[in-house]
Amino acid sequence: MGGKDEEIWFSYYRGDLLSSSVFGHLHWKNTSQVAGVEAREAAAKVKEKEKVEREALIESLKPENNKQQPLIDYLHYKSLTQ
Numbered sequence: 001m002g003g004k005d006e007e008i009w010f011s012y013y014r015g016d017l018l019s020s021s022v023f024g025h026l027h028w029k030n031t032s033q034v035a036g037v038e039a040r041e042a043a044a045k046v047k048e049k050e051k052v053e054r055e056a057l058i059e060s061l062k063p064e065n066n067k068q069q070p071l072i073d074y075l076h077y078k079s080l081t082q
Contacts, residue, residue: 054080 061077063069 058077058080059065061069061073061080063074063077066073
């Protein structure tokens with residue numbers, strides 16, 4: 001290869017590296033943003049599930065729903081509702 005051919009090849013190689021770096025960075029940035037959104041959605045689902053479970057537990061421990069409940073269940077209910 002001559003001098004001019006090496007310069008062309010090197011310029012092409014440099015351009016290829018630069019474009020790969022730019023597109024790689026953009027892909028990584030988009031992937032990170034998507035992961036953040038998915039994490040927030042998952043956290044919201046877990047929080048909602050915990051809320052529903054807590055409400056169901058409180059409802060099951062209500063003295064009006066279970067007249068013969070043990071003292072420990074009544075105390076548990078009181079601690080959850082205060």
